[in-house]
Structure formats: structure tokens, C-alpha cells
Amino acid sequence: MSAQSAAARHRLVSVRRMPPAITARAAAEYDGAIAVERDFGREESLDLLRGHAAEALLFSSGFRLDAEYIAALPPQVKVAATCSVGFDHVDVAAAKARGLIVTNTPDVLTGCTADLAFSLLLSAARRLPEADALMRRDAWGPRSMGDFLGVRVWDKTLGILGMGRIGRAVARRARGFDMRVLYHDVAPLPPAMEEGAHYVASLHDLLRQSQFLSLHSPLTPATRHVLNGETLRLLPRGAVVVNAARGGLIDEEALIALLRDGHIAAAGLDVFEGEPRFDRRFIELPNVALSPHVGSGTVETRDAMGHRCLDNIAAVLGGRPPIDPIWS
Known part of the structure; x- marks a missing residue:
């Protein structure tokens, strides 16, 4: 339990189910309502915020x-903390006008997100989803040396769109x-931060040279599609496209068409427009x-x-500046 007494504890509503360690800490440090068995909806969460006089x-x-x-x-x-690095789901202008402090979680997810992006790159390049499906239906049979070929990863050119923390981590990998x-x-970044990568001033020039492309830009009106x-x-x-950033960076209709005609050999996708709903045509594409x-x-x-x-919330409710405000 935090240093504050139970009588003086701050009040919190957590609308999404969290890992056990986070649920336990939130329950120990705050009064209010914490989603455990199911998420709270919008109207329900507002009722809970009012009913518990929650501050966070x-x-x-x-x-x-x-x-x-x-x-x-x-x-x-006073404060809303999103358990994500991206904040395109937040109306920043409205939050600023309301005086609501909004925080996110940069840094801590960089390495694992980069791992996932590179996993998708390798999986798409080497046709691992197709290989896995073949094995599961027990369809491994005789084939020629020209069958079931992917594309080599090593010694190829990778283009990275968005060289923030995650983009730099992908470059290191x-x-x-x-x-x-x-x-x-x-x-361009300072040379010491480029991780051995080379800056290309024109997006079009980057794309023309990229045998692999990995997206790591934030989603804004300027970067949508x-x-x-x-x-x-x-x-x-024959290029391979990987998106572990935001689904809205890609026009999915165009991507599906180019995957079908072979201009793009394969794609690795962790994010989609309208998620958790997604275009079911992707399921039909083996590549x-x-x-x-x-x-x-x-x-x-x-x-x-x-x-x-929780650290950000504690800082704000304790009268200190937030650790990770989404605007300064």
C-alpha cells in the first residue's frame, strides 16, 4: 500500500482488464473501480467515475x-493514463481545452515491439504461416527444389518509415x-542515434530502394494512408511490408490488391484499421x-x-508533474 492512509486514498477507475500485478497494485493503492473479469464500457465508466468521485x-x-x-x-x-505509447485514440485538443492531463507509456515497450516487428518480417519473408498451415494439415510431401521458396533477409535493404525509439530498435536488430x-x-537524426542507418530525405526515394519496409510512424492526419x-x-x-505501428498508415484495399498481384510478395501485419475488426480478406491471402x-x-x-x-497517476495526484505527458 502507498504511504497515504486508507482514509486519504485517491480514487481511480480502470476501464480495461490489466495484468494481475497491475490489478493488485491498483487495488492496494486506490479506491474506486477496477475492471477484473470484463472491461467497462463508455457509459458505465462515466457512471463509475461519478459514483466513486474518481480523480483518475x-x-x-x-x-x-x-x-x-x-x-x-x-x-x-484530473488525469487519464493510457496504457500505450500511441495516442491517436485521444482527442488531444479536447483534453487540453478541458485541462485534463493525459499520459502514455513510452520507452518500456520499445524492445518487445521491435522484436515483434522483426518476427513478422522474418515470418512473411520465409512464408512461415504457409509452412505452419501445411504441417498442421499433414500435407508435407515430395516437392522440387523450386517449390515453397521465400525471400532472403540477410544482405537486403530495409527501409524504416519513422525513426523513433521503435524504429531505431528495429534498425539495431x-x-x-x-x-x-x-x-x-x-x-535526420544525429549520427550517434542513427544505429548505422542512412537518412533518405524523400519518402518516394526510400520506397524505391526498400526490399523490406517496416512502419514505425505515429498515426496523424498527415500519415493516414x-x-x-x-x-x-x-x-x-517482390518487396515485403511490415506494420506493427498503426493500421491507418496503410490503405488496406491497395495493399490487398498488390499482395494478390504479386507486386508485394508478402506482408506482416500486427495492426489494422477498425481493429479489433479487420478485413477478412487478409485471412484468404497465404502471403x-x-x-x-x-x-x-x-x-x-x-x-x-x-x-x-500508475506511476504517472501517482505523480499527478501527488501534486507533481506527470512523467510522460503526451504534450508539453
Whole structure:
């Protein structure tokens, strides 16, 4: 239990089920309502915030903190902590206008998300979903040397779109595979931060050179569908596309068309537009490795994310600056 006495404990509503360690800490340190067996819906969460006079909201990327919800928050709510690094599910302007402090969880999920992105890259390149399906239906039989061929990863060129923490971590992993790494972002990084990668000022030039492309940009109005029918075709024929950032970065209709005609050899996707719903046509494509937005999905990382949220909440409710405000 925290240093504050039970009588003076702050009040929290946690609307999404969290790992056991986070649920236990939240229950020990706060009064209020904590989702355990099921998530709380929007209206239910507002009722709980009012009923418990809660000062803090703990949520995740599956819960939209939009302008309508922010306007309905009871006045005593001071801080909302999202258990995610991305915050495209938050209406930043509305939160600022309301005076609501919103925090996220950078840093702690970088390594595991990069691991997942590179896993998808390898899986797509070497056709592991197809191989796994073949083995499960007991269909391993005679084949020629030209059958069931993937594409080599080592000694190829990887383009990284978005060279933040996760993009840089992917670049470090790519060096271990002897890949040539290029990147595009709004500006070049200092050389000491480039992880051996080379800056390409033009997105179109990056795409033309990328045999593999990994997306690590935030989703903003400027980056929505940054990969579309026109830009995807700039990739060399036979390229592999990986997205472990945000689904809205890719025009999925265009991606499906190019996967079908072979211009894009394969894709590894952890994120989708409209998730958890996703375009079921991806299931029909054997050249796509799919995962359900689990980039941070390890025990260690999810615990670290939850603790970071609770640390941010404790700072704000204790009268200190937030550790990870999504704006300064």
C-alpha cells in the first residue's frame, strides 16, 4: 500500500482488464473501480467515475478518449493514463481545452515491439504461416527444389518509415542480419542515434530502394494512408511490408490488391484499421503473417506499461508533474 492512509486514498477507475500485478497494485493503492473479469464500457465508466468521485482514469488504446467522452467527464477527474505509447485514440485538443492531463507509456515497450516487428518480417519473408498451415494439415510431401521458396533477409535493404525509439530498435536488430538500413522521418537524426542507418530525405526515394519496409510512424492526419495505391507501387516488385505501428498508415484495399498481384510478395501485419475488426480478406491471402496487435504482448512489458501508468497517476495526484505527458 502507498504511504497515504486508507482514509486519504485517491480514487481511480480502470476501464480495461490489466495484468494481475497491475490489478493488485491498483487495488492496494486506490479506491474506486477496477475492471477484473470484463472491461467497462463508455457509459458505465462515466457512471463509475461519478459514483466513486474518481480523480483518475486508466485506459488503453482500445478505449477512445474522444471529445464527447472528455466533455462528459466529471469535474474532479484530473488525469487519464493510457496504457500505450500511441495516442491517436485521444482527442488531444479536447483534453487540453478541458485541462485534463493525459499520459502514455513510452520507452518500456520499445524492445518487445521491435522484436515483434522483426518476427513478422522474418515470418512473411520465409512464408512461415504457409509452412505452419501445411504441417498442421499433414500435407508435407515430395516437392522440387523450386517449390515453397521465400525471400532472403540477410544482405537486403530495409527501409524504416519513422525513426523513433521503435524504429531505431528495429534498425539495431536489422544490423544483426547484415541488412542495409535506410530511414525516412521529418528530419535526420544525429549520427550517434542513427544505429548505422542512412537518412533518405524523400519518402518516394526510400520506397524505391526498400526490399523490406517496416512502419514505425505515429498515426496523424498527415500519415493516414501514407502507403496507398500510388506509394505502395514505388516499392520494388517482390518487396515485403511490415506494420506493427498503426493500421491507418496503410490503405488496406491497395495493399490487398498488390499482395494478390504479386507486386508485394508478402506482408506482416500486427495492426489494422477498425481493429479489433479487420478485413477478412487478409485471412484468404497465404502471403500475409497476421497477429492481433500484440507488439507489447509479453509479461514483462505489459507489467512495465501498467506500472508506468500508475506511476504517472501517482505523480499527478501527488501534486507533481506527470512523467510522460503526451504534450508539453
